[in-house]
Amino acid sequence: MEPSSLSGLPAGVGEALEAEGVAELYPPQQSAVEAGVLDGESLVAAVPTASGKTLIAELAMLSSIQRGGKALYIVPLRALASEKKTEFERWEDHGVTVGVSTGNYDSDGEWLASRDIIVATSEKVDSLIRNGAPWIDDLTCVVSDEVHLVDDSHRGPTLEVTLAKLRKVNPGLQTVALSATVGNADVIADWLDAELVESEWRPIELRTGVHFGNAINFDDGSQREVPVDRGEDQTAKLVGDALDTEEGGQGGSSLVFVNSRRNAESSARKLTDVTGARLTDGERDRLRDLADEIRGVSDTETSEDLADAVEKGSAFHHAGLASEHRSLVEDAFRDRLIKCISATPTLAAGVNTPARRVIVRDWRRYDGEFGGMKPLDVLEVHQMCGRAGRPGLDPYGEAVLLANDADTREELFERYLWAEAEPVRSKLAAEPALRTHVLATIASGFAATREGLLTFLDNTLYATQTDDEGRLAAVTDTVLEYLEVNGFVERERDGGAESLAATGIGHTVSRLYLDPMSAAEILDGLRTVADGADATPDAEGDAFVPADGADSDADEPGFTTYTRGDAAGTAGEDDGEESEGAAGSDSPAVTPLGLYHLVSRTPDTYELYLKSGDRETYTEVCYERETEFLGDVPSEYEEVRFEDWLAALKTARLLEDWANEVDEDRITERYGVGPGDIRGKVDTAEWLLRAAETLARDVEGIDGDVVVRVREARKRLEYGVREELLDLAGVRNVGRKRARRLYEAGIESRADLREADKAVVLGALRGRERTAERILENAGREDPSLDGVDPDSSASAAATAGADADGDGDGQASLGDFG
DNA sequence: TCATGTATGCTCTAGACAGCATGTC
DNA sequence: CTAGAGCATACATGA
Numbered sequence: 138m139e140p141s142s143l144s145g146l147p148a149g150v151g152e153a154l155e156a157e158g159v160a161e162l163y164p165p166q167q168s169a170v171e172a173g174v175l176d177g178e179s180l181v182a183a184v185p186t187a188s189g190k191t192l193i194a195e196l197a198m199l200s201s202i203q204r205g206g207k208a209l210y211i212v213p214l215r216a217l218a219s220e221k222k223t224e225f226e227r228w229e230d231h232g233v234t235v236g237v238s239t240g241n242y243d244s245d246g247e248w249l250a251s252r253d254i255i256v257a258t259s260e261k262v263d264s265l266i267r268n269g270a271p272w273i274d275d276l277t278c279v280v281s282d283e284v285h286l287v288d289d290s291h292r293g294p295t296l297e298v299t300l301a302k303l304r305k306v307n308p309g310l311q312t313v314a315l316s317a318t319v320g321n322a323d324v325i326a327d328w329l330d331a332e333l334v335e336s337e338w339r340p341i342e343l344r345t346g347v348h349f350g351n352a353i354n355f356d357d358g359s360q361r362e363v364p365v366d367r368g369e370d371q372t373a374k375l376v377g378d379a380l381d382t383e384e385g386g387q388g389g390s391s392l393v394f395v396n397s398r399r400n401a402e403s404s405a406r407k408l409t410d411v412t413g414a415r416l417t418d419g420e421r422d423r424l425r426d427l428a429d430e431i432r433g434v435s436d437t438e439t440s441e442d443l444a445d446a447v448e449k450g451s452a453f454h455h456a457g458l459a460s461e462h463r464s465l466v467e468d469a470f471r472d473r474l475i476k477c478i479s480a481t482p483t484l485a486a487g488v489n490t491p492a493r494r495v496i497v498r499d500w501r502r503y504d505g506e507f508g509g510m511k512p513l514d515v516l517e518v519h520q521m522c523g524r525a526g527r528p529g530l531d532p533y534g535e536a537v538l539l540a541n542d543a544d545t546r547e548e549l550f551e552r553y554l555w556a557e558a559e560p561v562r563s564k565l566a567a568e569p570a571l572r573t574h575v576l577a578t579i580a581s582g583f584a585a586t587r588e589g590l591l592t593f594l595d596n597t598l599y600a601t602q603t604d605d606e607g608r609l610a611a612v613t614d615t616v617l618e619y620l621e622v623n624g625f626v627e628r629e630r631d632g633g634a635e636s637l638a639a640t641g642i643g644h645t646v647s648r649l650y651l652d653p654m655s656a657a658e659i660l661d662g663l664r665t666v667a668d669g670a671d672a673t674p675d676a677e678g679d680a681f682v683p684a685d686g687a688d689s690d691a692d693e694p695g696f697t698t699y700t701r702g703d704a705a706g707t708a709g710e711d712d713g714e715e716s717e718g719a720a721g722s723d724s725p726a727v728t729p730l731g732l733y734h735l736v737s738r739t740p741d742t743y744e745l746y747l748k749s750g751d752r753e754t755y756t757e758v759c760y761e762r763e764t765e766f767l768g769d770v771p772s773e774y775e776e777v778r779f780e781d782w783l784a785a786l787k788t789a790r791l792l793e794d795w796a797n798e799v800d801e802d803r804i805t806e807r808y809g810v811g812p813g814d815i816r817g818k819v820d821t822a823e824w825l826l827r828a829a830e831t832l833a834r835d836v837e838g839i840d841g842d843v844v845v846r847v848r849e850a851r852k853r854l855e856y857g858v859r860e861e862l863l864d865l866a867g868v869r870n871v872g873r874k875r876a877r878r879l880y881e882a883g884i885e886s887r888a889d890l891r892e893a894d895k896a897v898v899l900g901a902l903r904g905r906e907r908t909a910e911r912i913l914e915n916a917g918r919e920d921p922s923l924d925g926v927d928p929d930s931s932a933s934a935a936a937t938a939g940a941d942a943d944g945d946g947d948g949q950a951s952l953g954d955f956g
Numbered sequence: 957t958c959a960t961g962t963a964t965g966c967t968c969t970a971g972a973c974a975g976c977a978t979g980t981c
Numbered sequence: 982c983t984a985g986a987g988c989a990t991a992c993a994t995g996a
Contacts, residue, residue, distance in 0.1 A: 239973090263974090396970075397968080456970070456972070743971090821974085831975090870980070875980085
């Protein structure tokens, strides 16, 4: 089947595909066409990675657009959204427009409405539905990439409910679901009323095997000798072997999957010997430049270690890296400059980074709930293996698991290489998932009664595959109770029928995309302040009441039971140098730390791990800063709750450090995190504080002063500065470091920037004329030109002494958002 | 006395979505 | 039945 022979596509698309080198559709693609993707037929394609799934989706979307429709492509990760957008933009020559919408990269709503293809994450789509994006009704085709992720207990339910909503809003919707090969693709097809295309076919042969002793044993019975002598490293030999085997004029790169960040880093360091010895002079030069670029991203140990390894052609990759780090590594690996990446599973699920040889070194990973090392899912291992084989470069890909003994070798064959991936199971019937989605479903008008709600939920995968009819209803009832008690939903029992409606706050919570439990926690914390002001422990009517015994789900962070009324400490007690409270105010001080802790203990924030010694450290902090916490501190004897509370305190301290201009490398050291983690925490906290601000404004009984405090705490996170720099840091091109230098030189505000002696400004900015001019201009100075101005050296000295003691030049602490 | 080798015990553990309003060097 | 790599420390050995 040739692309140009396909009908129903926009003019020239078939020919363009042939020009790209697609002479003939792959077998799964042909099956998809035969199943009717070009005619608006729904389809589930369960095929291996890199076997042309994207083209199936493109055929569906383009033909739908040709018929005057509009398509939505749902991805699981933000990074994939931009990757897909770039990919689809090649159709712009054929009159097809593309837009993206994710949390950190958003096109204007109206502009989006005019796009033919929109790429978005599942959460973003959910949010757009909740906020009533008008173009949702116009969709004629929706593609769900990596649909097997409905199995994920945290994010799967969102995808599931979102697809159900889209299909409900638009009954004629063509649904194309792309899945890895899983055990029960037929059930997914059944759920989506779709045709099923299932195939193991791959355009590049994949050879899988296990290495033990002196050879790789492949599953086809063949062997490849790779001797490992005593004391030699198995992984290193395999990486070296791939590099020494020329195919198409070049040795092959490898991807090593390990089970922890630390292992990824040490593996990369070790492999440095293997890769470093095989570089050309030209590569060495380019790698040195790349290493410098990596060092420039962030001034931390992680960054330095990565750069050191990259200089020798080896890299590590995990979520502790800043996102610039990650893309630099990924790009250089695709360019064949980096020869080997040692990675945690981030890479298996992320953007496209194929390698000649994939080495799955660790096949077990620590899991606290499991109580030890848990074997990886078959699906996960298959996803890793699927990264083997670079199209156009390798005649075949190799995926090798490592064994230390013959028994393990046999086990690995049976467990992974000969095994089918697990069936996908919906995780919808759990409280955390339903709490959010039941509220949103009611608030967005998809259901107005309990029965309506259950009918709607009948359209989910869960309903399709469960054999326990009552469970979904039971959890739904528990959740409804919770939502009612917390004032998010109103129930009216009217004889037999029961009507459901979201309250004003319920609507707000749904639109803010908050977990209702987070909202309850935040509201309760903020109300504590209002109570403290008049010290009257009344108003039980709107109190937060925990749903007793309802937190049976394992992934539940646990209810925080507040007994109210006991005003949180008397204000005025001086707690030392860190205090930033509203001194002199009558109400208890609302400090940044208190607010950071409030949002950090919310189920929307991922907990930091408490290391040994942390328990003592933060218990101490807990007593020292007692007056600042919003809501009660759990008793030290309630082990689990107190532990969670301390973990949140650790996060809160990290955020406070960031807002106190503590250097990035100090923070990574102090909390045992990577630069990417800081950005993640700060981002989440910013989002939650913004939500808290909205909630505080919308709800009665919360002091107006609190809103101001929340905003200030958020702004300080946003800029990473102390209070006195907020004004300066708001000026474009002024970040936390420049703001501090200007301040030390006596320029304390935007207004000062407009009037200050230019020589002082230039001195504070270390003589960078271009930068200084831009800043003056951005501050609104009439005449920003610095022609003929000499930097004031005393200002420069003051600035240097004040901040940035490491003197690394002019760098801002840059933490990872793309520009 | 110091450098190096080896036994032993302790520590620590993957990932990443959302809002809003525009731009760190 | 249910972890195991990495690292610090302590101690042994050898020149």
